[in-house]
Amino acid sequence: MALMDTLIGILSIHPGLKYGLAVLGYMALVRSLRYRRINALLAKYPDPTLPLRNLDIARECCSTINDLEFPYLNVTSLEFALFKTFAIPSISKVLVATKELSNHCLKRTDDTVFLLFEMTELHSRIALRTINEGKFDPEAAENDHRRFQTSLERLNFIHGHYKIAQEEYLYTLALFILEPPSFIGRFEWRSLTLLERNALLAHWTHIGTGMGIKNIPNNLDELIAWSEEYESKNAVFDKCNIKIAEATVSLLLSMTPKFTHGVLQWAVSALLTDRLRTAFGFAPPPRGVTTFVHSLLWFRGRFIQYFMLPRRKPLVRTGLHANSENKYVPAFHKYTPVYPDGYRIEDLGPEKFLGKCPASSISAMASPSSAFHGAIAV
DSSP: OHHHHHHHHHHHHOTTHHHHHHHHHHHHHHHHHHHHHHHHHHHHOOSTTGGGTOHHHHHHHHHIIIIIIOHHHHHHHHHHHHHHHTTSHHHHHHHHHHOHHHHSHHHHHHHHHHHHHHHHTHHHHHHHHHHHHSSOOHHHHHHHHHHHHHHHHHHHHHHTTSOOOHHHHHHHHHHHHHHHHHHHHHHSSSOOOHHHHHHHHHHHHHHHHHTTOOOOOSSHHHHHHHHHHHHHHHOOOOHHHHHHHHHHHHHHHTTSOGGGHHHHHHHHHHTSOHHHHHHHTOOOOOTTHHHHHHHHHHHHHHHHHHHSOOOSSOOOOSOSSOOTTSOBOOSOOSSSOSOTTOBOGGGOSOGGGTTOOTHHHHHHHOOGGGTTOSOOOO
């Protein structure tokens, strides 16, 4: 009672103090709730190597990373991973030759995103559908696995028409595994645990194996070393790099007012290493810009950690059910909608391949257990 009387006395003398205490209490609550999900996941799977041996556990952990804990910066890191591949001349030359990015950048971007998200959002679609509908739908879940397989077959069919070296595939796959932990560790409200990093390795290795990618390192240290060595030897300046980079940055800037474009171009440059800036022919940002950009992203992470309550439902972009035309309508669009009325997975990709992919017939017969057992389609 004496302590309570003392507190009441202090608050009566300093009434503004109660608002400060309320803010501190809210911050403590948010931080506690934010860590509840990852603490539960670590308690559920105390062995951080479990995802390497169990794909379902890997998918569950990846769903937490991608669609619950870090839905925005995770996508940004994957976009940045793709952007980094354009610093490899052998990759950028293929993209320049196809003219897909230079002439149809928006469509090519959405096609890539939806093909990947049809695979990466499998677990989250099932979870969100169960939450929304109040029950697990086994038929819809089985269809999610077919969608996964169809996306893989479509991706392999498209890639099979171009001369792409195994090392180029592996470098791209490595960036999809390594860039999210890097971005999240530097700029989010917490870093990824070893359990989560191993889950990313297992999940993307599974996809890579389905694409026919060989010699994928089976641990993170080996993958990091291989990726760094490959990039140091192959990320060099080429005019094709510039063409693809400019088209990609222009798409990014299309979402913002023109007066911000100069600053945002500096921000893109600030996120690159000196090696990648040289490969793209980008000028270094003015002094202080890199520190400002990194600090801004760091403060965003702290704001989320202490002021934003955790997400209750996964943020899923791909449709939960097909519409009457057997198309999946995206839940939201990042850029100007390319598929406002939905898309068929087997139709995603360059126009010249429309109706030519065997994926639609293959996926109709596919079962969850058959996923990724096919070779690259040609």
